[in-house]
Amino acid sequence: MIRIGRRALLRATGLLALAPRAAQARDYTSAGEVLDTIDRLAGDVEAALSAIADAVPGAQPFAVSVRADHVRERADRDAIRARLRLPEAPPPGAPAAPASSSLDALRSTQQELVHAHAEGLPALDDAAAVHALARHMVEAARRLTVIDLWIELEAERAG
Amino acid sequence: MRAEASRGRRRFVLEIAKAAGVAPVALGVLDGSAAALPRGEATDMAILSAALMIEHHAIALYAHGLERGLFPRGLRAYAVEFRGDHLGHRDTQIAIMEERGDRAPAALSYDFPGARPGDAFVQQALEIEVAAQLAYTGLISQIRTDDYLLSAGFILVDEVRHMTVWRRVLGLRIY
Numbered sequence: 664m665i666r667i668g669r670r671a672l673l674r675a676t677g678l679l680a681l682a683p684r685a686a687q688a689r690d691y692t693s694a695g696e697v698l699d700t701i702d703r704l705a706g707d708v709e710a711a712l713s714a715i716a717d718a719v720p721g722a723q724p725f726a727v728s729v730r731a732d733h734v735r736e737r738a739d740r741d742a743i744r745a746r747l748r749l750p751e752a753p754p755p756g757a758p759a760a761p762a763s764s765s766l767d768a769l770r771s772t773q774q775e776l777v778h779a780h781a782e783g784l785p786a787l788d789d790a791a792a793v794h795a796l797a798r799h800m801v802e803a804a805r806r807l808t809v810i811d812l813w814i815e816l817e818a819e820r821a822g
Numbered sequence: 823m824r825a826e827a828s829r830g831r832r833r834f835v836l837e838i839a840k841a842a843g844v845a846p847v848a849l850g851v852l853d854g855s856a857a858a859l860p861r862g863e864a865t866d867m868a869i870l871s872a873a874l875m876i877e878h879h880a881i882a883l884y885a886h887g888l889e890r891g892l893f894p895r896g897l898r899a900y901a902v903e904f905r906g907d908h909l910g911h912r913d914t915q916i917a918i919m920e921e922r923g924d925r926a927p928a929a930l931s932y933d934f935p936g937a938r939p940g941d942a943f944v945q946q947a948l949e950i951e952v953a954a955q956l957a958y959t960g961l962i963s964q965i966r967t968d969d970y971l972l973s974a975g976f977i978l979v980d981e982v983r984h985m986t987v988w989r990r991v992l993g994l995r996i997y
Contacts, residue, residue, distance in 0.1 A: 780975070793971070798959060801982050805997070808986035
């Protein structure tokens with residue numbers, strides 16, 4: 664069996680579309696670290712989206728939908744922690760600064776959340792956890808695209 | 823109701839996977855007749871082959887639509903972008919297979935006799951994106967090696983973007 668490292672593989676395929684993203688990928692060392700990071704980023708996304716929804720009432724339905732998705736996904740992550748005998752999720756900390764109400768900042772945080780899912784998959788070392796987080800990643804990527812389309816729409820409106 | 827929808831989705835993915843030329847071992851996972859494959863190099867290769875056949879199929883569909891002007895005019899840029907993504911996915915998976923000393927399966931000869939222009943073709947593109955997304959989601963937990971798992975994660979993110987854009991174009995719910 665040929666077993667090569669991720670970065671070596673990606674260097675070998677350096678011209679390929681996925682290489683830049685994967686080569687810069689964070690190396691998670693444990694399932695707990697992955698889940699903690701996702702919990703933190705999901706909280707950041709909610710804070711950013713709430714700030715936007717406070718300023719733009721039309722954003723409320725999306726904010727409500729995202730919050731509901733996050734509640735379900737957090738419950739799944741808690742179940743994974745319990746099954747893998749990991750410590751419980753830390754309580755959400757108070758944000759260091761008020762969340763930005765800019766769409767670009769929201770997009771950036773949502774993208775970090777999507778990438779944390781993708782980059783965290785290899786560290787889970789558990790097929791059921793990979794399956795669950797892959798499903799969450801699909802949902803997070805869908806929400807990221809919604810934000811992208813929202814930004815495009817705002818740009819078109821601005822002319 | 824939910825079980826019926828799930829069966830419907832499974833049938834739909836299987837039809838596209840078969841049309842794309844996906845091997846029986848991966849079809850078994852997708853149709854639920856093989857609950858899990860043994861985690862190992864052979865399984866990774868089977869999944870890579872399955873994913874590659876779906877990419878070949880998607881590339882052929884986008885090429886068909888772009889060459890014949892079947893995408894609505896304002897959406898051509900998306901089609902070009904998504905075709906480029908699929909080419910990148912294909913090349914990444916071929917590189918992984920070749921790096922491991924395996925031979926990547928070649929594309930079949932795909933035919934799209936019923937292709938119609940406009941929203942009907944966007945619907946056809948959406949169907950293959952949905953199938954790709956469901957196939958990757960169904961197979962990803964069977965992948966053993968970290969490098970391929972990471973690549974598959976990023977590929978899946980792209981498939982979801984394609985699917986969501988086409989859903990919005992067709993006026994379908996996106997959140």
